[in-house]
Amino acid sequence: MSAVGETLNVIHPLVSKYLRKERMPHMACPGCGIGQVVHATLLAIDELGLTTQDTVWVQGVGCSSRITYSTWLGDNVDAHHGRIFAVATGLKMARPDLNFILFTGDGDCGAIGGNHFIHACRRNLDVTAILFNNGIYGMTGGQVAPTSPIGAVTTTTPYGNIEDPFDMCQLAVAAGASYVARWKSTDFKPLINSIKKGIQTKGLAFIEVLVQCPTNFGRYVLKTNQPQEVLKWIKEHVVTLKEVKNLRPEERQGKYLIGEFIHRTDRSGIVERYQELLKKYKKD
Amino acid sequence: MSSAVKPGKYFVQGDEAIAEGAIAAGCRFFAGYPITPCSETSEALARRLPEVGGICLQMEDELASIHAICAASVGGLKAMTISSGPGISLKLEGLGWGIKNEIPIVVVDVQRAGPSNGVATRVGQGDFYSIRYGSAGGNYGLIALSPKSTQEAFDLTIECFNLAEIFRCPVFLLADETVGHTREPLVIPEGSSLKVIQRIKPTVPPDQFIMYPLDTPQVIYYPFPNIGEGYGICVSPYTHTSKGYASTSQEIQEKMAKRLVLKIIENLDKLVRVERQYMEDAEFAVVAYGGNARPAMAAVDMAREKGMKVGFFRPIIVWPFPDREISKVAEKVKAILVCELNIDGQLSREVARASQGKAGVFHLGSGGVEPHFPAQIFNEIRRLYKS
Numbered sequence: 001m002s003a004v005g006e007t008l009n010v011i012h013p014l015v016s017k018y019l020r021k022e023r024m025p026h027m028a029c030p031g032c033g034i035g036q037v038v039h040a041t042l043l044a045i046d047e048l049g050l051t052t053q054d055t056v057w058v059q060g061v062g063c064s065s066r067i068t069y070s071t072w073l074g075d076n077v078d079a080h081h082g083r084i085f086a087v088a089t090g091l092k093m094a095r096p097d098l099n100f101i102l103f104t105g106d107g108d109c110g111a112i113g114g115n116h117f118i119h120a121c122r123r124n125l126d127v128t129a130i131l132f133n134n135g136i137y138g139m140t141g142g143q144v145a146p147t148s149p150i151g152a153v154t155t156t157t158p159y160g161n162i163e164d165p166f167d168m169c170q171l172a173v174a175a176g177a178s179y180v181a182r183w184k185s186t187d188f189k190p191l192i193n194s195i196k197k198g199i200q201t202k203g204l205a206f207i208e209v210l211v212q213c214p215t216n217f218g219r220y221v222l223k224t225n226q227p228q229e230v231l232k233w234i235k236e237h238v239v240t241l242k243e244v245k246n247l248r249p250e251e252r253q254g255k256y257l258i259g260e261f262i263h264r265t266d267r268s269g270i271v272e273r274y275q276e277l278l279k280k281y282k283k284d
Numbered sequence: 285m286s287s288a289v290k291p292g293k294y295f296v297q298g299d300e301a302i303a304e305g306a307i308a309a310g311c312r313f314f315a316g317y318p319i320t321p322c323s324e325t326s327e328a329l330a331r332r333l334p335e336v337g338g339i340c341l342q343m344e345d346e347l348a349s350i351h352a353i354c355a356a357s358v359g360g361l362k363a364m365t366i367s368s369g370p371g372i373s374l375k376l377e378g379l380g381w382g383i384k385n386e387i388p389i390v391v392v393d394v395q396r397a398g399p400s401n402g403v404a405t406r407v408g409q410g411d412f413y414s415i416r417y418g419s420a421g422g423n424y425g426l427i428a429l430s431p432k433s434t435q436e437a438f439d440l441t442i443e444c445f446n447l448a449e450i451f452r453c454p455v456f457l458l459a460d461e462t463v464g465h466t467r468e469p470l471v472i473p474e475g476s477s478l479k480v481i482q483r484i485k486p487t488v489p490p491d492q493f494i495m496y497p498l499d500t501p502q503v504i505y506y507p508f509p510n511i512g513e514g515y516g517i518c519v520s521p522y523t524h525t526s527k528g529y530a531s532t533s534q535e536i537q538e539k540m541a542k543r544l545v546l547k548i549i550e551n552l553d554k555l556v557r558v559e560r561q562y563m564e565d566a567e568f569a570v571v572a573y574g575g576n577a578r579p580a581m582a583a584v585d586m587a588r589e590k591g592m593k594v595g596f597f598r599p600i601i602v603w604p605f606p607d608r609e610i611s612k613v614a615e616k617v618k619a620i621l622v623c624e625l626n627i628d629g630q631l632s633r634e635v636a637r638a639s640q641g642k643a644g645v646f647h648l649g650s651g652g653v654e655p656h657f658p659a660q661i662f663n664e665i666r667r668l669y670k671s
Contacts, residue, residue, distance in 0.1 A: 056511050061521065069530065070528060075511040075516055077511065078518075078522070080351065083381075086343065087352070089352045090313070090351065090355025093352075094357075095360065095510075277334055281335060283336070284287075
């Protein structure tokens with residue numbers, strides 16, 4: 001049996017291959033779901049054969065971003081809070097040959113950056129965006145988010161949240177993203193496949209993952225510090241797109257739909273359209 | 285590069301000259317949001333950039349446009365955005381990201397009468413301090429150039445791009461509605477005769493390259509590797525180590541703040557650009573900048589015709605402020621009249637500070653809408669000259 005210290009020195013092969021060892025361990029709280037999603041992302045990257053030379057990680061601000069920032073062995077670009085899609089637009093237009101994987105949060109993407117998100121979907125910018133939805137502002141200590149469930153008690157809704165939560169996937173579909181899906185952090189295989197599909201899809205791929213936040217969502221909303229309790233709550237509050245058809249409207253209330261919402265291949269995006277424009281109007 | 289430049293003599297607005305200056309400087313990415321009085325620049329670039337293989341986007345707002353240009357510059361393209369008044373307020377949010385990560389970009393402010401929406405179509409000069417100090421958090425130096433004519437709008441835009449590369453920082457072109465909308469002759473020389481600084485690239489392999497030179501804060505002409513070049517760069521909103529990793533250490537914060545300030549103030553000799561007229565024997569000086577320098581200069585000419593020993597001084601690089609040059613003016617003259625299009629006295633305050641009490645400093649302000657008229661300034665000169 002090895003000592004605890006030795007166990008910690010074992011480096012996962014995906015970490016050696018893709019991440020900065022000096023940035024490990026990352027700063028996620030114990031029981032946080034973000035690590036699971038990063039793991040799935042690395043497996044998707046690995047299975048597709050992407051490299052640290054051709055792929056850039058882009059972040060915003062919040063747990064999603066602070067935990068993943070400057071861990072990628074290639075280039076890391078971390079935007080101001082909410083500006084991730086604006087930054088990604090500049091990056092992708094300047095370097096259409098590179099793959100961009102975005103890590104954003106429900107506050108970053110759904111609140112302060114909502115408008116940029118809508119317009120990135122409308123432009124169908126060819127990037128893969130992974131939204132970590134923990135239903136709360138984690139990094140700042142448990143304030144209500146636009147994704148917090150109705151009734152949720154948080155540090156800024158001591159009497160319970162009176163606002164309905166935002167469905168970011170429906171928003172992405174309506175705004176024109178090519179690929180939109182939602183999973184739980186424990187839907188490991190579907191999540192890996194979904195990220196792969198997202199990377200391969202031309203246009204904006206938006207993958208929302210419901211991640212457990214025992215530190216803040218657990219503490220304030222569910223009154224628990226146990227990750228498994230938060231996971232149990234998530235499990236009880238999701239239905240698949242297939243299952244939902246058999247539910248009565250009142251049974252759908254407060255449920256997160258899980259699955260692929262859209263996968264369209266017929267809508268080109270701003271990157272290709274700009275290339276076409278240049279072919280037509282560029283003078284030698 | 286040179287084929288992108290269209291040499292010749294034109295009769296255009298300052299806003300259009302800015303667009304051509306940007307193209308001549310190698311700008312290949314522009315993101316903007318419509319706003320008066322500078323939509324003409326966006327419109328000109330929307331036509332011209334695709335012709336030279338560049339990208340021109342109209343973003344959803346000012347925040348998106350400044351962040352997009354910063355990112356495009358990180359991606360390797362020289363980039364610019366433009367705005368005025370309320371749009372500049374929004375740009376200042378993204379400006380901090382550009383400053384902190386030492387991203388070369390050019391931001392153009394065509395000032396209009398404010399505050400808030402003010403008078404969208406008419407001139408003002410109220411952003412002198414807000415562009416310098418408006419990005420929250422402090423701890424940075426800033427470079428801003430101010431043109432007085434269509435020709436200077438072209439020339440100084442190129443200079444802004446060069447300084448952005450040399451100093452690895454955002455550089456402002458602080459224009460105003462008078463300059464933006466004045467239609468007058470513009471001479472565009474052959475591209476080959478223009479001095480254009482290209483992005484400076486590292487000469488050492490990635491493992492030896494220091495992205496942020498915190499231990500040599502004064503260094504300029506420092507390379508900026510872009511994404512996709514194998515350097516594994518880290519760009520973020522956080523206080524960073526020399527590698528770009530987020531840090532909460534006081535020592536690192538101190539070093540980073542010093543880097544952002546010292547790279548400017550330790551190289552002040554490269555950042556002095558002023559115009560002087562009749563200063564040799566002057567006993568009284570008039571100071572103005574941007575479009576308002578024109579009526580000020582006309583008033584000085586009127587005073588000279590009347591035999592008054594009045595000189596004219598104009599900062600062209602307005603930030604960093606030319607303290608030493610103003611101090612020299614103050615040593616020479618009895619009084620200085622500062623003419624600017626704001627009531628609160630922004631340039632006047634800087635002139636008073638730099639004069640260190642060696643001369644009396646007087647403020648001739650206006651809320652904007654109309655520029656100063658030469659007669660207005662002349663009357664003030666005459667009144668103060670006598671006393």
